[in-house]
Amino acid sequence: MLEFRVIEHNSKDYWDTVHLRELVLRQPLGMRFSSEELELENNSYHIAAYDENKKIVGAAMFVPLSSTKLKMRQVVIADDWQGRGIGKELIEFAETFARSKGYKIIEANVRQTAIGFYEKLNYQKQGKEFMEVGISHIKVEKNLN
Template sequence: MIIKEIKHGSEDYKRTVELRDAVLRKPLNLEFSAEELDNEFDSFHLAALNDHDEVVGCLVLQPLENQQIKMRQVAIREDFQGKGLGKVLVNFSEVFSYEQDFNEMIVHSRDVAMGFYEKLGYTKVGEPFEEVGIKHFRLEKKL
């Protein structure tokens, strides 16, 4: 397994979009717009590739103000879920972000993923809110 930064618009990026679409968007009957994807040009994109060079996990890191960075669109291919890849990918993203001089990670977590992030040291902040039609929570972690 390799986790690496990939370039926006690259072939690997296109494969991460396909994974994000399958895992996060299609179950909600949503699709990415070209504008949404174009707006990710200034974000960091991380991909986990298996031994066959297939994208099996990914996430997006969007720089914010005040040395904060937002982890978005965490997706793990279904046959790799529950095997620890999500934890490895999130841990990698935290080290990566710290090395880029960010000191706090922000996550908007779906209700069903709250336990995952809390086990990794994230703290819920504020009240739940709706995003993409479902309940989310804001979580934070100092890096």
Template structure:
């Protein structure tokens, strides 16, 4: 297993889009728009690849300011869930963000994932809100 940054517009990055679509969008009967994906040009795309070079987990880091980054679209292949890969990927993202000069990481997390982030020392900020039609919470963590 290797976790690395993949370059926007490459085949590897397109594989992360396919995984995000499969895990996060299809269950909600949603699709990415071309514009939405094009707006990720200035984000960092991180992927976990298995020994067959298949993307099995991924996420996006979108700079919010010079010191703050937003973690988005965390997805783990269904067959790999519950094995610690999500935690490994999020930990990698935190080190990656800190290495790039960010001091704070934030995310809008689904209600079903809130406990996962709280166990990783993220702090809930504010009340529940709706995003893409489902309950979310904002979480933050100092890097």
């Protein structure tokens, strides 16, 4: 059984998400998080997925842009857990949480390589592709009705 939870910034669970995000998203680009960057994550909601042994298998972060809009960042599933529906469940859990807090819209700048994943979750492409951290990205948005 998988478990999905909202976790506290700077808790042990939070640092487990940092390690997972660094491993899957940053290390392949030869990048690391700076302490300033992580300190700024204090204002975000952090959500994580755990396997039956309580080991972290996925994470995502949601930055409030206004009282109704969130920016989704750094969606990640551990390499050996990808393609089993956990990313979908993680985002659906986060969307339910966001609705419960009164948020109406989630936007994100997502990697072109993952656009099919977000489209399956009904995120709509907005505008043209652009480069971020050396990778082609596109903005997506979803109305949480």
